[in-house]
Amino acid sequence: MTDLQMSLIGAAGVFVAGVFAYNKWQEHKAKKSVERAFASEHDDVLLRPGDIVRNEPSFEPKPAAPADDAPASVPVAAPPVARSDDAAEPPPAPVAPVATPVEAITPATELATSLVDPLIDVLIPLALEAPVRGDKILPVLHTLRHVGNKPVHFIGLHVNGDWEPIVHGGVYTKLQAGVQMASRTTALNELEYSELVTRLRAVADDIGAEPEIPDMIEVMGESRTLHRFVSGHDAQLGVNLLSYGAPWSIATLIGALEKQGFDVRPDGRYIMPDGDGGQLFTLTTNVTLGADTTSRLTLLLDVPCVAPARDGFGAMLACAKALVGRLDAVIVDDSDQALTDQALAEINSQVLDFYQEMEAADIPAGSTRAMRLFS
CATH class of the missing domain: 3.30.1400 (Cell Division Protein Zipa; Chain: A,)
Structure with missing residues (x-):
């Protein structure tokens, strides 16, 4: 074998070794990248139940320039008392207030x-x-x-x-x-x-x-x-209407519910609209879609999805009381026990406490944030 052939073989060996080493280095880089993405240098933190962890946003709202015609509030100082030794000194110039930037x-x-x-x-x-x-x-x-x-x-x-x-x-x-x-x-x-x-x-x-x-x-x-x-805050609150006498005809019932303000959907759902494209509460007949009669209706409030200002529970209760007179029914709980005014007032108090808890967590009921979480 000639010296030239030996040199070529040696060069080829060096080239192959170099390619192999380069590939291993690239694999090492990729592995490190994945490890950085999924490894943690921090211990897991145990949080109190109900605590919400905030991710700090990396975007900042654009600050607005103060309006030129915005009224300025300037403190008014009492005029200085003139003395003989400083009568020639001019009064101090008023200091303009520093405008606070508003986001x-x-x-x-x-x-x-x-x-x-x-x-x-x-x-x-x-x-x-x-x-x-x-x-x-x-x-x-x-x-x-x-x-x-x-x-x-x-x-x-x-x-x-x-x-x-x-x-x-x-x-x-x-x-x-x-x-x-x-x-x-x-x-x-x-x-x-x-x-x-x-x-x-x-x-x-x-x-x-x-x-x-x-x-x-x-x-x-x-x-x-x-x-x-x-x-812990996925609360759905229901009240039931139980017929005093014979079961209600579904055909007759639909008319009564429409007069009460319900939107009767093709799939058999009954929705009480809130006037802004949303819903306050729903109603179910507790029977299959093709049934002819029912003796029990359930009104249901999705509490975290209705803003406190809309008083969803109050509106639902008022609707239930109106249907009592229209349908000859009684308001009962899930065990068919009549709900007294005292019991209903206690439920309303619990709803108000619930709203305060959601507000304190910065997830107000009925807000976009709450609607996303409880959808």
Whole structure:
């Protein structure tokens, strides 16, 4: 074998060894990246039941410039007493008050905060390589709308400085994703979060962004804490109407309920509208859709989904009392025991306490935040 052949074989061996080493280094980098995404350097924190963990938002509302015609409140000082030794000194010039900056929340920013909510969502910033147009990225973002039964939303920092939902025609310098941490049924779990991270990285690659993935252990702890709160406040309050005599005909009943203000849906549901497109409470006949008669009606209030100002329980009770006279019925509990005015007043007091607890947790009943959690 010639020296040239030996040299070529040696060079080839060095090249193969170099490629192998480079590939191992790339594998090591990828492994470290995954470990950083899912490993935690913090101990899990045990929280008191009912505590809600806040994710600090990485977006800031745009401050508004103070209006030129805004009235200024200037303290009025008593005039100084003139003395002979300072009569020639001019009086001190009045000091203008320092304007306190006021944060203006635009409708777009308010909507963005309701979609990617720092209290109930995992916030995931997405750094962009360059400003992007909403038209270009919306088709990609729409491929990631849910993980499990948890909704995923995206918002963007518009070039005008406002955070807003991504729209056609908008140009954005930063993005942020949010996945809801809990629902009525479950908390966000490890499998769902892993799926989110995998799919979000693919979305980020397609739009030229780099996600900042929160630590999985911390996210799981916050999700379980939020779900404990939701489970502990998932209150549905019902009162029943029991016929004094013969069962009611469903055909006759529908007419009476429509006169009372119920919206009779094609699927057999009876909804009492709140006047703004929502519902105050519902009614069920406690029989199958094709039944001819019923002797029992149940009015049901979804307490966390109705704002206290609407007095859902009061409205439901007033409706029940009106139906008592219309249908010859009595108001009873689930055990068919008549509900006295004293018992109803006690229930109303408990409802008011419930509303105070939700308000204290910054999840007011009937708010967008509550409607998302209790949907």
